Amino acid sequence: MDAESIEQAALGVDDGAPLAGWFNFHFEDERWEWSPEVARIHGYAPAECVTPTTDLVMRHKHPDDRPKMAAMLELVRRTRQAISTRHRIIDATGATRDVIVLGEHLHDETGAEVGIHGFYIDVTPIGQDGPTPERDYQRDISAAVSEIAESRGPIERVKGMLMLAYRIDEHRAFQLLRWRSQETNVKLRALAIQLAVDLVALEYDETLPSRSSVDRLLLTAHLRVGGSSAVAS
Numbered sequence: 001m002d003a004e005s006i007e008q009a010a011l012g013v014d015d016g017a018p019l020a021g022w023f024n025f026h027f028e029d030e031r032w033e034w035s036p037e038v039a040r041i042h043g044y045a046p047a048e049c050v051t052p053t054t055d056l057v058m059r060h061k062h063p064d065d066r067p068k069m070a071a072m073l074e075l076v077r078r079t080r081q082a083i084s085t086r087h088r089i090i091d092a093t094g095a096t097r098d099v100i101v102l103g104e105h106l107h108d109e110t111g112a113e114v115g116i117h118g119f120y121i122d123v124t125p126i127g128q129d130g131p132t133p134e135r136d137y138q139r140d141i142s143a144a145v146s147e148i149a150e151s152r153g154p155i156e157r158v159k160g161m162l163m164l165a166y167r168i169d170e171h172r173a174f175q176l177l178r179w180r181s182q183e184t185n186v187k188l189r190a191l192a193i194q195l196a197v198d199l200v201a202l203e204y205d206e207t208l209p210s211r212s213s214v215d216r217l218l219l220t221a222h223l224r225v226g227g228s229s230a231v232a233s
Contacts, residue, residue, distance in 0.1 A: 019122035020179045023052070024106055026115040027080060030054050038120045041099065043091025062088035062096060076116065080105070083118055084212040086166065098124045100166060100176075102215045119219075121179065123172045154192040161199050165214040176218075184222035195221040 021037025032052035042060055044050045054073070061069045065087040072085060083103030088096055103118025155177065162173040177195070181188040198217040202209040
């Protein structure tokens with residue numbers, strides 16, 4: 001077990017990948033594509049090979065959230081703006097899941113905006129998505145206590161920031177950070193340090209920065225690791 005896995009164990013996080021995946025929505029023909037992870041979030045097994053459509057995606061929205069999400073989709077159709085939302089879905093098994101959906105513009109080879117590329121992130125509160133397998137990491141953790149103590153600071157700070165921005169619990173905040181680390185192949189600690197710098201640099205008065213500002217930083221922090229810490233506008 002490497003130091004980063006030990007650190008994750010010490011923070012009480014299971015070693016399975018966070019339940020997050022990508023999707024594409026094409027404006028011209030309203031064609032959807034989603035990764036196996038997004039299919040899983042919607043309750044489908046990999047062998048089912050379900051093809052997403054606008055109708056299917058909307059049918060999975062929680063009835064109380066469906067009008068809001070229908071209005072957002074219509075706004076995206078008209079303005080082609082990026083997506084930032086938190087809402088509930090009902091998966092294929094009938095379970096209610098809490099998801100964050102982040103999306104930015106999808107460009108073709110000429111640079112034209114042709115759709116939305118984004119991510120579904122399952123932030124269903126722990127305890128509602130099944131038990132986490134128990135694992136015994138005590139020996140490895142004990143051997144790395146001093147390293148963990150030195151490295152937890154930046155991660156803990158960013159976890160708190162993400163908890164506030166997305167209204168999620170501590171465990172899901174860590175999963176969100178770890179997902180970006182794995183997705184971008186950037187060390188967790190380095191990504192946390194950069195994201196903390198970026199978030200602190202946001203300008204705001206009495207009102208907290210918009211969640212879309214946090215989305216943008218979360219999705220691009222890896223591009224600034226090891227380079228300029230300036231926040232792109």
